[in-house]
Amino acid sequence: MKKKIVWILLGLILLFIIVTGYNTITIKSKQPSPHPANTTLNQEEAVEHLAKAITFKTVSYQDRSQFDFKEFDKFTAFLQTSYPTVFQKLDFEKINGYGLVFKWKGSDSSKNPVGLTSHYDVVPVLKDTESKWDQDPFSGAVVDGKIWGRGTLDDKIGVIGILQAVDYLLANDFTPDRDLYFMFGFDEEIGGDEGANKIVSTLKKRGIMFDYVLDEGGAIVENMVPGVKQPVGVVGISEKGSATAQLTIEGSGGHSSQPKDHTNIGRIASAIVKLEDTQFKGELRGPGKDLFEYVAPEMSFGMKYVFANKMIFKPVIEKILLQKPASAALIRTTIAPTIFQSGEQYNALPERATAIINLRLMPGDSLQDVKKFIVDAIDDDDIKVTVTGSEASKVSSIDGWPFKSIQQAARNIYTNAVVAPYLMFAGSDAKHYDQIAKNTYRFLPVQITSEDLNRMHGTNEHISIENYLNAIKFYVEILKEASRMETVD
Structure with a gap:
């Protein structure tokens, strides 16, 4: 019985190798043959x-x-x-x-x-x-x-x-x-x-x-x-949308010698930490997915193997892309806190704290989606959230x-370029x-x-x-x- 299981596993592994190997060696270039230009300029x-x-x-x-x-x-x-x-x-x-x-x-x-x-x-x-x-x-x-x-x-x-x-x-x-x-x-x-x-x-x-x-x-x-x-x-076949989220909390101030455990500044700061810890889900789709379909045939064998079989390795690819800001921005809506406004006196607790966050939206993510994500992530009913801006352009x-x-x-012109x-x-x-x-x-x-x-x-x-x-x-x-x-x- 054990031998039979081993043979089945070996057969599945062999089948996996054959299928993924075939996908790799048969992937075709999407690049047209160049016709070098003969343009003489002044x-x-x-x-x-x-x-x-x-x-x-x-x-x-x-x-x-x-x-x-x-x-x-x-x-x-x-x-x-x-x-x-x-x-x-x-x-x-x-x-x-x-x-x-x-x-x-x-x-x-x-x-x-x-x-x-x-x-x-x-x-x-x-x-x-x-x-x-x-x-x-x-x-x-x-x-x-x-x-x-x-x-x-x-x-x-x-x-x-x-x-x-x-x-x-x-x-x-x-x-x-x-x-x-x-x-x-x-x-x-x-x-x-x-x-x-x-x-x-x-x-x-x-x-x-x-x-x-x-x-x-x-x-x-x-x-x-x-x-x-x-x-x-x-x-570029689309450009990400640009939205501004404003997080605001208001409440009693008071003297800094008798602060509450959670002040207005602390709660806004906590909200930002929650957003940065949560992040939007990264997913290889749309123009990002198209990019790798076009460059995959030109990759070295190891990388070509992974991207030629992206249905299998998609979670691994996404994890790798999320490790760097430039590639992470390709597969998810991004969160960038840019402005924090609160306080005027060193020994007075501010009655109001505001954070401004710039978000760049993936195609398919709406302003409503963004607001819901923020509200759910920060989980603080006392923080008012407003989101304004534009969604991503259509995908050509x-x-x-x-x-x-x-x-x-x-x-x-660039005959060697992909x-x-x-x-x-x-x-x-x-x-x-x-x-x-x-x-x-x-x-x-x-x-x-x-x-x-x-x-x-x-x-x-x-x-x-x-x-x-x-x-x-x-x-x-x-x-x-x-x-x-x-x-x-």
């Missing part, structure tokens, strides 16, 4: 244009009264001077004063248009950090093969890169087979309510519906995914021609375009490092000339792919 002109664009202080401030719109006017005038052919051949209009929209008429009006969008506003340079920059943040200095200044990564590179690509294609007598729109916002860094949102409402009234809109977002990053040696280009398709066109264009969908953690103007686009994607076509990510809103923002030129070439390719690809899914 490098001197391209660099000059981006460098000059950086010198305009088109800064977004939370307090809109601080906007210096003279700088925004100068920037628009600079575009007209730098790209006369684009302004002559394309329809151009301003929406809400500073939103810039170009329309390139295609040969087939029956097809839905494609849109590319970026923004030309930038974040402020933090006071007293100017001296830490190697080059002045608004100099546009070109030093050692790099272009320096605010907007080189976020996101004047997108605006100038797109216009350079359009100018190149016009010079080479290219005519798109569908209408193409190029839409540039001016307040993306503070939410895009007056820029992208107004552009969207205007186009919506005209009945415009895009097959897809491409905005900034993911990029091509090295050492991003364990087991993948190649750089990985991540294309990875099965149809729109995603495939972006993937192909990226592979044509291009995959992912979930974007930060916000972008793309969320506004969800109203008038079947799909919205988020991809900045440059190869960057983790240090570059910190520079985007920080000190010493810059881009290499090679990276910038590759971005232009990508935009050339994506505009060509919009005409090459079959639109029947």
